[in-house]
Amino acid sequence: MEKEFTPNEHWQSQIAGFLKGELSFEEEKQLQLWMNEDVLHLQYFEEIRNMWLGTVTSASHNDQINQKWEKFNFLLNQKYEGKKTDIFFLPTFKRIASIAAVLVIGMVSGIFLYNSFFKYSDSIKDEVCEMITPLGAKSQILLPDGTQVWLNAGSKLSYKKSFNSKDRVVTLVGEAFFKVKTNKEKPFIVQTHRLNVKALGTTFNVKAYPEDKSVTATLVEGIIQVNGSTASSKAFNVTLKPSQSITVDENSVHSNIKTENTEIQRESMPEGKALASEGVVINSNPSIEKFTSWKDSQWFIEAENLENLAVLLSRKYNVDVHIESDSLKQYRFTGTIRNETLEQVLEILKLTTPLKYQVGKGEVWWDLDPGLKENFSRILVKNK
Amino acid sequence: MPDLSYTNFEIAEGIRSRDRKIFEFLFKKYFNPLASYARFILKSQVISEEITQEVFLKLWENAASIRIDSSVRAYLYRSIHNHCLNYIKSCKTDKSQAFVTVDVNLHPDIALSHLSEDLLEKLTTTELESYLNHTIDRLPGQCREIFLLNRNEDLSYPQIASKLNISVNTVKTQIMRALEKLREAYKKF
Numbered sequence: 128m129e130k131e132f133t134p135n136e137h138w139q140s141q142i143a144g145f146l147k148g149e150l151s152f153e154e155e156k157q158l159q160l161w162m163n164e165d166v167l168h169l170q171y172f173e174e175i176r177n178m179w180l181g182t183v184t185s186a187s188h189n190d191q192i193n194q195k196w197e198k199f200n201f202l203l204n205q206k207y208e209g210k211k212t213d214i215f216f217l218p219t220f221k222r223i224a225s226i227a228a229v230l231v232i233g234m235v236s237g238i239f240l241y242n243s244f245f246k247y248s249d250s251i252k253d254e255v256c257e258m259i260t261p262l263g264a265k266s267q268i269l270l271p272d273g274t275q276v277w278l279n280a281g282s283k284l285s286y287k288k289s290f291n292s293k294d295r296v297v298t299l300v301g302e303a304f305f306k307v308k309t310n311k312e313k314p315f316i317v318q319t320h321r322l323n324v325k326a327l328g329t330t331f332n333v334k335a336y337p338e339d340k341s342v343t344a345t346l347v348e349g350i351i352q353v354n355g356s357t358a359s360s361k362a363f364n365v366t367l368k369p370s371q372s373i374t375v376d377e378n379s380v381h382s383n384i385k386t387e388n389t390e391i392q393r394e395s396m397p398e399g400k401a402l403a404s405e406g407v408v409i410n411s412n413p414s415i416e417k418f419t420s421w422k423d424s425q426w427f428i429e430a431e432n433l434e435n436l437a438v439l440l441s442r443k444y445n446v447d448v449h450i451e452s453d454s455l456k457q458y459r460f461t462g463t464i465r466n467e468t469l470e471q472v473l474e475i476l477k478l479t480t481p482l483k484y485q486v487g488k489g490e491v492w493w494d495l496d497p498g499l500k501e502n503f504s505r506i507l508v509k510n511k
Numbered sequence: 512m513p514d515l516s517y518t519n520f521e522i523a524e525g526i527r528s529r530d531r532k533i534f535e536f537l538f539k540k541y542f543n544p545l546a547s548y549a550r551f552i553l554k555s556q557v558i559s560e561e562i563t564q565e566v567f568l569k570l571w572e573n574a575a576s577i578r579i580d581s582s583v584r585a586y587l588y589r590s591i592h593n594h595c596l597n598y599i600k601s602c603k604t605d606k607s608q609a610f611v612t613v614d615v616n617l618h619p620d621i622a623l624s625h626l627s628e629d630l631l632e633k634l635t636t637t638e639l640e641s642y643l644n645h646t647i648d649r650l651p652g653q654c655r656e657i658f659l660l661n662r663n664e665d666l667s668y669p670q671i672a673s674k675l676n677i678s679v680n681t682v683k684t685q686i687m688r689a690l691e692k693l694r695e696a697y698k699k700f
Contacts, residue, residue, distance in 0.1 A: 133691070136684070143683035145621065147661070147668060148554040155617050162621070173625055178693040180551065180626075181634045181643050182662050183544040192539050199538060199564060200531070203571060263557060444557060468555035487667030488556070 132167040142172055146179050149486060152474045257285040260301075263445025265422065270297075273308035274315060277422035280442040281336070302334040304422045321375050322355030331367075332419045339438070345372035345418040357406040365407070370415050376406040426464040433458050433480060437493065444469040445489070452495035455482065479503075522583050529574045537583065538567055545591045547665065552595045552622045562598060566590045581632070588635045589628055595619070639700065646696040650689055657682055658689040 134142070141158050144150045150158065162169045260266045260278045268276045268284065272291045278284055282301025290296065295315040307315045309328025317324040319335035321342040329349025335342045344353050346367040354364040358377050365373055412418070416427045421443075428436065434456035437448040446469065450456055458480040464472055469491070476482050481500035485492045517525065517536065525533025542563055549559035566587065570577070579586045599619050633639065647655060657675070660666050661682075668686075672679045 139687045140680060140683045143686045144668070146551065146686075148550060148618070149668060152617065155621060159617065159621055162624070169624065174694050174697075175687070175690045176622070176626070177630065177634055178643070178690045178697060180548065180631075181639055181697070182647065182658075182693065183547075183635065183640060192542060195542055195560075196535055196538050199567060200535070202564075202568075206568075207571070468553075468558055470554050485667075485669060487670055488665055490667070490670075492669070 132171055134168065134171060138168075142175055146176065148470075151484070152477075255285050255287055256290075257283060259283045261445070262442055270295075272310065272313075272315075275306040275308075277304040279303060279334075279421055280445070299333055299335055301336050302332070302421070304330075304332045304419055306330045319355075321357075321377070322353055322373070325352040325354075326350075334418070340378060341374050341376050343372055343374045343418070345412070345415055346370065347415055347419060359406065361406070363407050365409065367409070370412050372410045372412055372415070372418060374408045374410065376408070378406075424465055428464065429461050430459045431461075432456060433460065433476075433482075433493070436460055436476075440469065440472065447490045448493060449490065450493045452493070455480070455493060455495045458482075519582065523579055526570065526574050526577065526579070526583070529571060534567070534571065537570075537587075541584070541587050542567070543665075545587060548588065549591055549595050552619050553598065554618045558598070562594045563591060566594055582637075584635060584637065585632050588631055592628060592631055639697075642700055643693055643696070646693055647689070650692060654685045654689050657685040661686055 133139075138158075138161060141150065141154060141161075145155065145158055162172055258266070258268055258276075258278060260280055260282050262281045264280055266278050268278060270276060270286070270290070272295055274295070276284060276297075279302035282299070282303060284297055284299055284301075284303055286295075286297040291313065293313065295310070295313050296318065297316070298318045300320070303317075305315070305317065305326070307326050307328050307330070311327055315326045315328075317326075317333055319333060319342060320337055321335060322344060324331065324333055324344050326349065329351055330347040331349075331351050332345045332347070333343075334345075344351070344367070346369055348369055350369075351367050352364070353367060353373050354362070355375065356362045357375055363375075367373060414427075414429075417429045420427045421439075426443075428439075431439070434450065437450055440446070441448045460476060460480060462475060467475070470486065473482070473484050473486075473491070477484075477496075477499070481496045481498075481503055483494045483496035483499070485494075517533065522533055522537070524530075526537075545566060546556075546559045546563040549562050550556055553559055553562070569590065570587075577586075647658060650658065653675075657671055660671050660674070661668075666674065668679050668682045671682045675682075
């Protein structure tokens, strides 16, 4: 009879956590040490793990797996069959006759979630073309006029079929980076719920998620005109120079200043900042990567507080982030994210913020780690 | 999922001729199990699903030349296993991925300890699966319910805990109890 070994409750619980991928880096390290302590520990872990793998999960929800299959089937069509009639497989692709108008150049993130479809509005003449990038994905689009667009996660870009016949107007919900093909006769206009950007042949980024606290347009190259009205209905009209950005605050309600010109007032604002109208701030940014790098493989994050960062990460990784502790929201993070997984990013956050997290399916819970907080504050005191 | 099954021969033929019906059948049957296997090793849901899709793409690409010796099931598991190993390898060689020294390999290292392809093949036979399912059926009520919520519905421990109004620790204890029972049964198998 071989020796039976059963670990105590703590290690049982840690092993269960590991199987589900719910342990933190530190806990995994402890688990590994424990396994190396005694061959019985290792053996026990391996046997339990084998049973875990032996009980294969069956296909869970029908509609979920159907959706995945449809996407995969779509990808097969795109990759191997050209755009054949098979594409009608998706109900949303029913009337795709004019798909030639939109050429999908590629999916930046390599995640297969890419959807584009056409919606017909009431008037037949006003056919609208919509491009949607779901959460957790990015896509790159070539518009009929040659303009390149990078569409961030959870964003929608739409335009009428008459696009490029006399003008070039697109509507954006979410975030996109535009490299506008020069055409002096037909200005390129991006409409959002808060502001409009008019360009002739320039490169700029617009971030306008309706659920965010502010809307921002950032100019990389050339010149753009931005107009719109603040939440308190004050109109503004501003011309931006390269590496400037304009941010419209959704929460500004009181305002007496009317500035409907291109002059930028410089009063008591900090260096590099200017107020065009109450609730509208123009920034001169030495580094604009912060605004535009989301579309590249390197994503620069600069002094972003965890509350905002939670929103950015939830779009990028398609998870819901719940912050359980209000004091945690105030901590700021600066860093670069490349191809890290969500878990890797969270471990990195833990290096500089007192973060404690738990990962569930499509959900992440953030809480303040009192132990880490104390460690960090001790370091800060030491450095003073 | 349509409740139809194919013979091994039909499946092998269907793969070879890139029959969409067969691919749909395989995809719907194996996507979740394979993704869950990958997630066990790599921890990341997003990457696991991406890699699983890659496995099916490879199956499509190489359909004409693929030789499936044992079963499609074994082939797919071997394939996802190798894709995971390759992914880990590419992370290790591509230094640009880690800008802060975080040991991204710890989790896979633990997950993979002494996990060979042989064992994997043994674990993924239909015989063992049905034997284990039989054992699961005979688990005590709550223990079985928790185990199935976890393995079939893929709920996290906190999710199960709040659903059944019990503590996360109880969930973990019950999961381990179920696995212990399975381990005993496996030794007799």
